[in-house]
Amino acid sequence: MPEVGARFVQMEDELASMAAIIGASAAGARSFTATSGPGFTLMMENVGLAAMMELPCVVANVQRASPSTGLPTMVGQSDMLQARWGSHGDYGIIAYSPSSPQECFDLTVRAFNAADQYRVPVFVLMDEVVGHMTERVVIPDADAIPFRPRKGPRHAPSERPFLSYAADADLVPPIAHAGEGYKVHMTGLTHDERGYPAMNADAHEVLVNRLVDKIRLNADDIELHEELFLDDAETVVVAFGCTARSAKHAVDEARDEGLSCGMLRPITIWPFPERRIRELIEAGKVKRFVVPEINLGQMRREIERLTSLPILRLNNPGGQMPRPDAILELIRS
């Protein structure tokens, strides 16, 4: 890390790792940590702090079969809902779900830029199969990698007190870092625009709604998905991560058999690409969804709340990928 002007610290536990990257972010660093399942649970305390202080940071979570220690080093997609709802209270986050080594790189770049743009914790939610996969990866020259810096203060510290939480029209406030002279105060308590504790329901409502809305109302700009054959598909397979690789294989085979099917792969698993799914439903072509996932129905819930169309499920709680032929069988059924 020092060779590229960065620092690496082996922390004592995941509570500390998460707290340290938030502190580093407060001092202006782009900061990152990585974990799997139980470590992600330990990080949840300070995920809430990062959301509340609006300090950008990136966490990679290579999902395993869960709950608890579960099946370490064996695949799972058990943390989809934890990524969204794992810390107490309401707040917004972004989670990318790569399904190839190349996407692990590309989406991590995107994660840093999105974290800085929206001042939120951003997750790269891999699964063990993608995490351990070997494939060709193209790493561009440094100057070809997109870089979006944080919005900083627009006045000198001497002019007037800096308001750490006065948001712009995009609901994201500019940020001043430790050592820049603005004498900021940041707290996990409910706070006003100065960052000072504000112990009342009105301040809480304004703050928490903004934390949620800055992702919710910018979702169309953040959301990413890949689609295959959705123009005429009557059966839509929705799958992410490694599961999408099996799903793609199954859909290709089903098309060869003349079946009317397609695939939608959420790349941002949060915000979930619900606008596109609603569009498909409203267009009237889709007759049913097929949802394979390596958990007992976390993504299925998201689709269930959007539609009353039939949803064919293919679940296992972890330890193995769904096979393409099992997905194909559901498409044929």
Added chain:
Amino acid sequence: MTTHEHIRETTANIHPIDKLLRADRLPHILCAGCGIGTVIHGYAHAIAASGIEEDRHVCVSGIGCSGRAAGYVNVDSYHATHGRALPFALGIAVHRPELVVTVISGDGDLTAIGGNHLIHAARRNANINVICINNFNYGMTGGQVGPTTPVGAKGTTAPTGSAEAPFNLPYLAKATGAVFVARWTILHVRELQDAILRSMQKPGFCFTEVLAPCPTSFGSANQLGPGVHEVEIYRQRCVVDNGNPRLEGLDIDLIDENKPITVGNFVDVERAAFGEQGR
């Protein structure tokens, strides 16, 4: 001139540390007789005496009464989660090694929920100064006993007296690798200020325990009376023993009138600070 500037301008002429306090945060939440204000005062005086510009000072706190300290000092300040002030501070110190990072927090925050981070920050000799305000209990939440409550002392969760051996914090800090270790009380205003100042000037992990009364919770549970009565105990029983190498005997017993409370700057040694080992 805005009100804010006016307050800055006028108060700066009145008292040398007023500009280091966030006047717009007053009144504070601390109880009458609480010792935390005196510690904040000592920290502010040390900043002023350090000659290091205010913009290079950063204060981080955890949760609890002492955890509110960061909210009252007019430097870049962060009020982190319970127990996590030290790793949060480490992130700042690693990214901006030129900043002087001070953690002000309580005994419960730093040694119970944050105990693991304390020993590891000391072990790696992180460039952080810790001011641990020890009031022997969880004051904010109603006086529960914690890892510093003396044996026999009462709390809401130990109505017949705590049966557990408490931490001896200077001994713990020294054993785990701190390069500067002190214990003072809020009676020792100047010595405390000097210890904090020494921490600011010294690279590596510096730990100062400050005994402070909590008349509302610990004091009332143990019939110590108003805060000033506990300070009177300090006055009667504190023994200054700078450089004392035998920290293992320095337990605190507020109840036993014959047991001295040993205070002083105990450890001041050199060891490469975290980040200086060429990592």
